[in-house]
Amino acid sequence: MSFSATCVPKTGRKRADGLLLGWQTAVVTTPGSAADSAVYAKRMARVRAAMAEQQIDTLLLSVGHDLPYLTGYTAMPLERLTMLVVPRDGDATMLIPALEAPRVAEQQGVFELFPWGETEDPTSIVGKLASGSKRVAIGDQMWARFLVELMPHLQGTEYTRAVDVVGALRMAKDPAEIDALALAGAAVDKIAGELQRGEIELVGRTEAQVSAELSRRIIAEGHEKVNFAIVAAGENAASPHHHAGSRVIREGEIVLCDFGGTMAGYCSDTTRCVFTGPIDPEVADAYAVLQTAQQVGVKAGAVGTPCEEVDRATRQVIVDGGYGEYFIHRTGHGIGMEEHEDPYIVEGNSLPLEAGHAYSIEPGIYVPGKWGMRLEDIVVATPSGPLALNASDHSLVSV
Secondary structure, eight states: OEEEEEEEEEEEEEEETSSSEEEEEEEEEEETTTHHHHHHHHHHHHHHHHHHTTTTOOOESSSSSSSHHSSOOOOOSSHHHHHEEEOOOOOOEEEEEEEGGGGGGOOOTTEEEEEOTTTSHHHHHHHHTTOOOOOEOTTTOOHHHHHHGGGGGGGGGGEEHHHHHHHHHHHHHOOEEEEEEEHHHHHHHHHHHHHHHHOOOTSSSBBHHHHHHHHHHHHHTSSSSEEEEEEEGGGGSSSOOOOOOSBBSSSSSEEEEEEEEEEETTTEEEEEEEESSSSHHHHHHHHHHHHHHHHHHHHHHHHHBBBHHHHHHHHHHHHHHTTGGOSOSSEEEEESSSSSEEEEEEOOOOOOHHHHHTEEEEOOOEEETEEEEBBBBEEEOTTTOEEEOOSSSSEEOOE
């Protein structure tokens, strides 16, 4: 949704709690904003139901993705406090630095905007808005300095994590969110295809140069930002999160590329490997095991299946293939507005998959000092079975 906004004075208007609103944002939105407000209102109602169930009096969200999930606004990580105050009963308020107010598209019936001035104490205002709360849920990304400053204003309050309130709601994506993930996935699939067809030059270039080119292509395909562009050649591919550097890519080695970004608020993430020249037989044999494991992992993601069972099914293929000790990380992570979020596909997570859960399946085999490989798709659990959102070639392609 696009919008323009200006601040206009509305003096003398007071909230029911006596706090004065000095400025209000007048927002002109494109058609469809009413529908957006309806989406956010529905999400807010579900949050309040979760708050009631968990006996949470007030929810406090600052920077992080819970805030845009509920309001459509992404706060900048500033030393000036932005805080969404959601009481279990009563209207929600977004406290925001006055100079940031023009960036906010106010959602009617969702929250009231409360810009604060440079000489005001925002934590004191939050304390008044949350006054009387016995249990308060705090967003994971809220800066410690703001919590420390807030605590004297809410003495005797018990604090808990907001992820326990909002997290379960964010895990189950609605159809519009799944569409957004699919569009982002299709964009990086196109780049993966270009890589596999040899349209991205590798041999003779540094990992950093190829990473920069992947990043440029991610933006060119419609992403607002690049979240990562891992390029790891040969022995460097044995480090799952290798930082692309000055290592020159040579003929006759594997090159692992794991890349993604954020497009229309939702993330993409895919990993494909190519081989520069004729594929080494040892690498080919290992990759056959990896590809089978990834296929098994995708198919294992039926609604109702515990996350750890998906991890086990994927991992067992690699163990049976003789590479178990070289699969050193979880099978996958949730994805949505964040590149890594719940649910995590890992041993110990007994959470059953629900329709709308979106997550990666990305087994890897990493032989220190020699080579590494990973194959990754984003998958959505649906009532009719798991839906893979990435469709580029899953083979180890020679380029």
